[in-house]
Amino acid sequence: MAELDPVLLGAALLAAVALGAVVYVFLEPYLSGQRKVEKRLATIAEGEVRSSARRGAAEQASARRKAVADSLKDLESRQKDIKKVSMRLRLERAGMNIPMKSFYISSAITGVVCTIFAFISFPTAPLAAPIIGFVGAFGLPRWYIGRATKRRQAKFLKEFANAIDVIVRGIKSGLPLNECLSIIARESPDPISTEFAEVVDQQRVGVPISECLERMMERVPLAEVKFFAVVVAIQQKAGGNLSEALGNLSGVLRDRIRLQLKVKAMSAEAKASAGVLASLPPIVGLLVYLTSPQYIELLWITPKGRFMLLICAFWMFCGIMVMRKMINFKF
Numbered sequence: 001m002a003e004l005d006p007v008l009l010g011a012a013l014l015a016a017v018a019l020g021a022v023v024y025v026f027l028e029p030y031l032s033g034q035r036k037v038e039k040r041l042a043t044i045a046e047g048e049v050r051s052s053a054r055r056g057a058a059e060q061a062s063a064r065r066k067a068v069a070d071s072l073k074d075l076e077s078r079q080k081d082i083k084k085v086s087m088r089l090r091l092e093r094a095g096m097n098i099p100m101k102s103f104y105i106s107s108a109i110t111g112v113v114c115t116i117f118a119f120i121s122f123p124t125a126p127l128a129a130p131i132i133g134f135v136g137a138f139g140l141p142r143w144y145i146g147r148a149t150k151r152r153q154a155k156f157l158k159e160f161a162n163a164i165d166v167i168v169r170g171i172k173s174g175l176p177l178n179e180c181l182s183i184i185a186r187e188s189p190d191p192i193s194t195e196f197a198e199v200v201d202q203q204r205v206g207v208p209i210s211e212c213l214e215r216m217m218e219r220v221p222l223a224e225v226k227f228f229a230v231v232v233a234i235q236q237k238a239g240g241n242l243s244e245a246l247g248n249l250s251g252v253l254r255d256r257i258r259l260q261l262k263v264k265a266m267s268a269e270a271k272a273s274a275g276v277l278a279s280l281p282p283i284v285g286l287l288v289y290l291t292s293p294q295y296i297e298l299l300w301i302t303p304k305g306r307f308m309l310l311i312c313a314f315w316m317f318c319g320i321m322v323m324r325k326m327i328n329f330k331f
Helices: 006-032 034-081 087-093 100-121 128-172 177-187 192-204 209-219 223-238 242-291 303-327
Strands: none
Touching: 087 100, 087 128, 087 209, 100 128, 128 177, 128 192, 128 223, 128 242, 177 192, 192 209, 209 223, 223 242, 242 303
16 A cells, blocks of 8 residues: 655645635634524514604604694794783774874764764764774774774785795795795785784895794784794794695685685575664664654654563664674684
């Protein structure tokens, strides 16, 4: 038998040892469970990353909700502080930029005119003149201011959604919010232009935008204006996409206006019926007086007739209030 060459034998042993080492290096993680441990650790690390991301998103959403709640509480607390509305603020809400002295003088003149009219119309009723004069001096001017305020608020609400659309388009095109408000103040009809011009003027002297909108909310006490002020205040505190938020608000305002018009259309027949029922007794009484005055004048020349007229007027007032409650819808 031929003897083995020691050199070849050593080389073969070294090759076998190297091959075994290579096989051990590649198979050792699988045989010892190291690969499973690494996969387990990678899965845990990935889960921690995902959970931290979820926690970050949850914390951000919680911060935004907290900012919204704080803004709403702040606005509600400030509105509760303004319990008594001054006459100056009522005139501003009606769009009347007149001095208080002129208003009081006009009210006094109205009261004097009503008193003189009562003296001429009811010479046999001495108490009618001071009562009608009091109503003319204190009730009639405030009633007119209330009517003017409602008309102005209706005009404001009609164009408010378009004004918000101007802000949305301006922000999307790269304009700042202040410039969008200036465009509305220049281009929009009254009273939108007047109110936003006041906001722009206050911003120019350093008043924050949130406070400017709160003052506008005092002059125009509408829910839509409150929504707009809340959205802008939240964006100023917590950040976010203002154009998207205002776009959604514009859609909500248009839906509210559409709902109001639908309710008015559906209740028009009920309002017409209520008007006919309320006006029927005085019209019938006037026609009877024109045809047979001696027959109906007993109602106001005799004590029993005056008492019956008073009772009838009371029940007519109750019926009108009930019908008004039935046909007026809050939405």
